[in-house]
Amino acid sequence: MNTASAVDISRLVDTEEGWVDRSIYWDPDLYAQELEQIFARCWLFLAHESQLAKPGDYVTTTMGQDRVIVTRKRDGEIGAFLNSCPHRGNVVCHAEAGNTRGFVCNYHGWSFGLDGALVGMHEQAAFDRSPGFDRTKLGLTPVAQVATYKGLVFGTFDPGAPSLAEYFGDFTYYLDVLLDNDEGGTEFLPGCISSVLNCNWKVAAENFAGDALHAGWTHDSGARAMLGKGVASVVDGESYQANVNGHCWEFNLDLLGNAATLGDRAILRYLREREPAMAERLGPTRARMVGSMASVNVFPNFSFLPGQNTFRVWQPRGPQQIELQTWVLVNRNAPQEIKDAYRKGVMMTFAPAGVFEMDDGENWEYATRANDGVVTRRQRLYYGLGLGTATTHPDLPGNLYRGQVNDANQRAFLGRWAELMQADSWDRVTS
Amino acid sequence: MRRLEICPAEDLPPGEMRRVEVPGGAPIAVYHTASGFHATADTCSHALASLTDGDLEDEEVLCPVHWARFDVRTGEPQCFPATVALAVYRVEVVGGVVTVLHNEEEEEVA
Numbered sequence: 173m174n175t176a177s178a179v180d181i182s183r184l185v186d187t188e189e190g191w192v193d194r195s196i197y198w199d200p201d202l203y204a205q206e207l208e209q210i211f212a213r214c215w216l217f218l219a220h221e222s223q224l225a226k227p228g229d230y231v232t233t234t235m236g237q238d239r240v241i242v243t244r245k246r247d248g249e250i251g252a253f254l255n256s257c258p259h260r261g262n263v264v265c266h267a268e269a270g271n272t273r274g275f276v277c278n279y280h281g282w283s284f285g286l287d288g289a290l291v292g293m294h295e296q297a298a299f300d301r302s303p304g305f306d307r308t309k310l311g312l313t314p315v316a317q318v319a320t321y322k323g324l325v326f327g328t329f330d331p332g333a334p335s336l337a338e339y340f341g342d343f344t345y346y347l348d349v350l351l352d353n354d355e356g357g358t359e360f361l362p363g364c365i366s367s368v369l370n371c372n373w374k375v376a377a378e379n380f381a382g383d384a385l386h387a388g389w390t391h392d393s394g395a396r397a398m399l400g401k402g403v404a405s406v407v408d409g410e411s412y413q414a415n416v417n418g419h420c421w422e423f424n425l426d427l428l429g430n431a432a433t434l435g436d437r438a439i440l441r442y443l444r445e446r447e448p449a450m451a452e453r454l455g456p457t458r459a460r461m462v463g464s465m466a467s468v469n470v471f472p473n474f475s476f477l478p479g480q481n482t483f484r485v486w487q488p489r490g491p492q493q494i495e496l497q498t499w500v501l502v503n504r505n506a507p508q509e510i511k512d513a514y515r516k517g518v519m520m521t522f523a524p525a526g527v528f529e530m531d532d533g534e535n536w537e538y539a540t541r542a543n544d545g546v547v548t549r550r551q552r553l554y555y556g557l558g559l560g561t562a563t564t565h566p567d568l569p570g571n572l573y574r575g576q577v578n579d580a581n582q583r584a585f586l587g588r589w590a591e592l593m594q595a596d597s598w599d600r601v602t603s
Numbered sequence: 604m605r606r607l608e609i610c611p612a613e614d615l616p617p618g619e620m621r622r623v624e625v626p627g628g629a630p631i632a633v634y635h636t637a638s639g640f641h642a643t644a645d646t647c648s649h650a651l652a653s654l655t656d657g658d659l660e661d662e663e664v665l666c667p668v669h670w671a672r673f674d675v676r677t678g679e680p681q682c683f684p685a686t687v688a689l690a691v692y693r694v695e696v697v698g699g700v701v702t703v704l705h706n707e708e709e710e711e712v713a
Binding site: 273274276281283285291292293294295296297300 | 649650651652658665667668669670684
C-alpha cells in the first residue's frame with residue numbers, strides 16, 4: 173500500500189512556519205498517492221440516513237474515484253458496495269437515488285440483492301455447468317466498514333481503519349452543534365445538486381476548514397448585492413479555529429452571522445427563538461455557534477457551513493478537477509416554511525448559480541491552474557497567518573486558536589494530509 | 604391426475620405463498636391472493652430462480668432475480684425478461700385443506 177517513499181512528503185508541507193509546496197495541487201503522482209493513502213483509507217461521507225428511510229432505498233456516490241451504491245437493506249441495516257459488476261466491470265446502477273428490489277447489470281443480466289449478493293443471471297444454467305463457478309464469491313465488493321453518526325453515514329475501504337468514533341475523537345463535540353441541537357434530529361431536504369469545478373479538491377477543503385479571511389473580501393460585492401451591506405468584520409467578535417484529527421471548524425459566537433446571508437428573516441427568528449432550548453441542550457457556547465459565521469471540513473473532503481446549512485463533498489476527479497455534490501440539512505422538526513426558506517436561501521447563495529459559490533469557484537480554479545507554470549511551481553505558498561495564537565477555553569476541546577482570521581486550521585488539515593500520505597499504518601497516525 | 608394436499612387453508616393466509624416439492628416433478632408455487640388460491644410452476648420461465656423467493660404483490664408474483672412479473676391466475680408473463688408462461692394448476696379447498704390437482708398433460712398444454 174505504501175508508495176510514499178516516491179516523494180518526500182514532509183518536504184512539501186511545513187506546518188511549523190507555514191509554507192506549502194505547490195506540487196500538492198497539481199502533481200499527478202501525488203494525486204495517485206492520495207487516492208491510495210487518503211481516499212482508500214479514511215472514513216468518507218456517504219449519505220444522510222434520511223435519504224435511506226426504508227428498505228430498498230439507495231443512493232449512488234463515489235469514495236475517491238471509486239463508484240459505490242449505498243442501500244437500506246431488508247434487515248434495516250445500511251450497506252455499501254462497489255458499483256461495478258464482478259463479471260465485466262460495468263456499472264450496475266446508473267441512477268443517483270431511488271427505491272429498488274436490487275440491481276441488474278445492463279450488460280449480461282447479472283443480478284444483485286440489496287445486500288450486494290449475486291442472486292442470479294441470464295443463462296444461469298451455463299454458468300452453473302462451468303467448473304469452479306461459485307455464485308457466493310461473486311457479489312458486489314462491500315465497503316469494508318460502514319457506520320453512522322447522528323444521521324450521517326460514513327464508510328471506509330480500510331478494514332484496519334480506526335472506528336468512526338475514534339476517527340472523529342473530540343470533534344463530535346462540534347458536530348453536535350448542527351446534528352444534535354434539536355431532539356428530532358436532522359434530515360437532508362430532497363435532491364442533490366452536482367457540479368464540476370476545475371480545482372484541486374484540497375483547495376476547496378482548506379477553504380471550508382479555515383478560510384474565514386476570504387469572506388469579507390471575496391464575498392463583499394455579493395453580500396452587498398444580496399443584502400445591501402458587506403460581510404460583517406470577523407476580527408472584533410469572539411472567534412476561534414478548532415481542529416481534531418485534521419477535522420476543522422472555524423467559528424464566531426454570533427449565533428446568526430452565516431444564517432443572515434440567506435436573506436430571510438424567518439430563519440433568524442427561528443434561531444433566536446430556539447437559542448434558549450439549544451443552550452439547554454448544548455450549553456450556551458455551542459448554542460451561539462448554530463447559525464454563526466463559521467465553516468467546517470471533516471477530513472478529508474466533507475464540508476459544510478453552519479447557518480447556511482449547505483453540506484457538500486468535494487469528489488476528486490484528477491489533480492485539477494472536482495465533482496461537487498451539495499445538499500441542504502435541516503432539523504427534522506423545523507416548520508415547513510423554515511425548511512423552504514433554507515432551501516431557497518441555499519439556492520441563492522451556495523449552489524452553482526448562487527452568488528457566493530460563483531465567487532469561490534473562480535478563485536479556486538485559478539488558484540489551482542496558476543500552479544501549472546514550471547517557474548511558478550518553484551515558489552512556496554505562505555500559510556503563516558495566526559502562528560502563535562494557540563489558546564484554551566473551558567468549553568472548547570481540541571487544538572484551539574484565538575481568532576477565526578487564521579491559517580491554523582489549514583495548517584492542521586495539511587499536517588494531517590502529510591501524515592496520512594506517509595503513514596503505512598494507522599498505528600503511525602496520531603490521534 | 605394427482606391430488607397434492609398442501610396445507611390447511613388457514614396456514615396460507617391472503618398475501619402469502621409457499622413452495623411445494625413434487626416427487627418426480629418440478630416444484631410448484633401455491634399462492635393465496637384476494638381472488639383465491641392459485642398454483643403455478645415455482646421456477647421462473649426465464650432463469651433458474653424460485654419464484655417463492657421473490658415477492659407476491661396483488662395477483663402478481665415477481666421473480667427475485669430479474670423481477671419478471673407473472674399473473675398467478677393465468678401464468679402469463681407481464682414484462683421483460685420473461686416471455687414464456689408458467690404452467691398453472693387447479694387448486695381446490697377440500698375439507699379445509701388446500702389441494703393442487705397436478706396433471707402432467709395439463710402442465711404441457713399450459
